[in-house]
Amino acid sequence: MSERAFYVTTPIYYISGNPHIGHVYTSVAADTLARYHHANGPAFFLTGTDEHGQKVAAAAAEAGMTPQAWTDALVVKWKAICARYDVRYDDFIRTTEPRHARQCVEVFERLKASGNVYLGKYSGWYCTNDETFWLESKLIDGRCPNPECGREVQWLSEDNWFFALSKYRDRLLAYYREHPQWVRPERAYNEMVATLEGGLEDLCISRVNLDWGVPLPGGGVMYVWLDALLNYITALDYASDGERFRTFWPANVQLVGKEIARFHTIIWPAVLWALDLALPERVFAHGWITLEGQKMSKSLGNVIDPFEIADRFGSDSIRYFLLREAPFGSDFSFSEEKVRLRRNGDLGNDLGNLVKRSLAMLVRYRAGRVPTGAHSALGARFTDLGKRAGTAIAALEFREALEAIWEFVTALNRTIDEKRPWELDKRGDTAALDTALYELCEGLRWLAHLIAPFMPTTARGIWTQLGLEGEPHGAWSTELVWGRLEPGSVVAPSDEPLFPRL
Numbered sequence: 001m002s003e004r005a006f007y008v009t010t011p012i013y014y015i016s017g018n019p020h021i022g023h024v025y026t027s028v029a030a031d032t033l034a035r036y037h038h039a040n041g042p043a044f045f046l047t048g049t050d051e052h053g054q055k056v057a058a059a060a061a062e063a064g065m066t067p068q069a070w071t072d073a074l075v076v077k078w079k080a081i082c083a084r085y086d087v088r089y090d091d092f093i094r095t096t097e098p099r100h101a102r103q104c105v106e107v108f109e110r111l112k113a114s115g116n117v118y119l120g121k122y123s124g125w126y127c128t129n130d131e132t133f134w135l136e137s138k139l140i141d142g143r144c145p146n147p148e149c150g151r152e153v154q155w156l157s158e159d160n161w162f163f164a165l166s167k168y169r170d171r172l173l174a175y176y177r178e179h180p181q182w183v184r185p186e187r188a189y190n191e192m193v194a195t196l197e198g199g200l201e202d203l204c205i206s207r208v209n210l211d212w213g214v215p216l217p218g219g220g221v222m223y224v225w226l227d228a229l230l231n232y233i234t235a236l237d238y239a240s241d242g243e244r245f246r247t248f249w250p251a252n253v254q255l256v257g258k259e260i261a262r263f264h265t266i267i268w269p270a271v272l273w274a275l276d277l278a279l280p281e282r283v284f285a286h287g288w289i290t291l292e293g294q295k296m297s298k299s300l301g302n303v304i305d306p307f308e309i310a311d312r313f314g315s316d317s318i319r320y321f322l323l324r325e326a327p328f329g330s331d332f333s334f335s336e337e338k339v340r341l342r343r344n345g346d347l348g349n350d351l352g353n354l355v356k357r358s359l360a361m362l363v364r365y366r367a368g369r370v371p372t373g374a375h376s377a378l379g380a381r382f383t384d385l386g387k388r389a390g391t392a393i394a395a396l397e398f399r400e401a402l403e404a405i406w407e408f409v410t411a412l413n414r415t416i417d418e419k420r421p422w423e424l425d426k427r428g429d430t431a432a433l434d435t436a437l438y439e440l441c442e443g444l445r446w447l448a449h450l451i452a453p454f455m456p457t458t459a460r461g462i463w464t465q466l467g468l469e470g471e472p473h474g475a476w477s478t479e480l481v482w483g484r485l486e487p488g489s490v491v492a493p494s495d496e497p498l499f500p501r502l
């Protein structure tokens with residue numbers, strides 16, 4: 001379906017916090033996209049952790065550990081949250097890995113050689129206690145604005161490396177005008193255009209007073225944001241022009257939370273141009289999840305633990321909820337009540353019961369053996385479903401894709417209610433009963449493919465119950481063709497419901 005290899009990234013997550021539902025949201029969206037594209041061609045899904053910077057160094061020191069030992073201990077839970085939600089990345093990059101640091105230095109050298117990086121003075125108000133530069137406008141009565149500090153600040157001027165960001169402003173604006181789809185949704189696009197219209201300053205890309213970062217030749221470390229952004233190409237072996245890089249760059253979709261859109265849609269494209277590289281096709285800045293309308297924050301004590309809700313509701317139920325509840329891109333409110341409604345309704349009543357009833361009837365009337373299916377009006381009606389759902393997924397319209405898939409779930413349930421296989425059996429209408437049973441089983445095979453990007457565990461469960469090997473695989477254009485389920489194959493229904501009622 002896709003003309004070339006597909007590449008999707010999540011932001012690399014800042015390691016010192018705990019994974020929260022917002023991280024799960026981004027990762028699940030990327031995973032869904034990647035699973036769909038993996039089924040249909042070569043694809044690559046990158047995620048990882050951002051491990052440098054002042055805060056990490058300070059937290060490690062407080063714990064009496066080296067920053068490396070500290071991040072080694074923390075990365076475990078970031079990988080665990082991926083595993084818990086079936087997020088199947090192709091690579092997980094840590095910015096503390098040698099492969100990354102080596103290439104960051106190489107990028108720095110290339111930027112310097114091409115005149116995009118120069119040495120300049122970085123001046124500003126500095127709090128030594130916090131080792132932080134503060135904008136004059138942030139100071140409180142001329143003192144450090146950190147409420148736990150409040151010390152005097154001093155005017156500091158140090159030699160630092162600068163990236164010539166300002167010279168890319170006009171080119172960026174022109175690019176935005178010519179590519180209205182490149183930053184989505186529209187709200188993010190408009191904000192970035194306004195920022196660009198306000199003008200750009202060159203970016204300081206080194207820090208001399210910090211040592212927890214990628215060391216730069218001549219001293220200091222690379223600014224943590226530049227270090228972080230480069231992961232999208234270092235993971236592909238950019239600096240050695242590796243095969244991954246040649247296959248997958250430019251990225252098709254880079255997912256970010258809207259709060260970090262600026263780094264990805266102003267600084268990042270300018271850096272790529274400075275390296276003479278193509279820009280990603282699209283940066284998508286998704287919205288925030290609130291909790292029952294309130295912003296989640298540690299201080300409000302209303303942060304959802306993503307491990308805990310996965311245990312309670314099942315990871316597939318949460319994955320489904322996140323992508324079904326609201327259009328991807330807008331903010332939306334999380335509530336356990338809404339999760340419960342989706343879980344018991346769409347998943348339990350609609351999908352779970354369909355699987356259970358269909359297979360139970362096949363066992364009862366045909367000893368579990370798939371009959372020969374005659375021509376199916378249902379198959380004909382949904383012949384373009386794979387294309388519709390796939391197009392929606394590729395466009396990040398996850399909700400629309402699930403709605404299209406659920407039309408099919410509804411139609412299959414209606415087949416049972418209208419054709420009443422138990423009456424066909426009683427009447428001895430063998431042909432009609434065979435057709436109905438085949439429609440249901442073939443419909444379930446389709447559903448296993450269609451929901452696999454969204455709910456991989458459930459898809460595998462349906463696949464196994466159909467008596468099929470492994471998990472759904474293969475391109476939708478060939479697999480979602482009516483009649484591929486072999487007559488005579490034997491199903492293996494489970495006594496366990498797919499979605500036990502909560």
Ligand SMILES: [Zn+2]
Pocket residue numbers: 127128129130144145146149150151
């Ligand atoms: Zn301070």
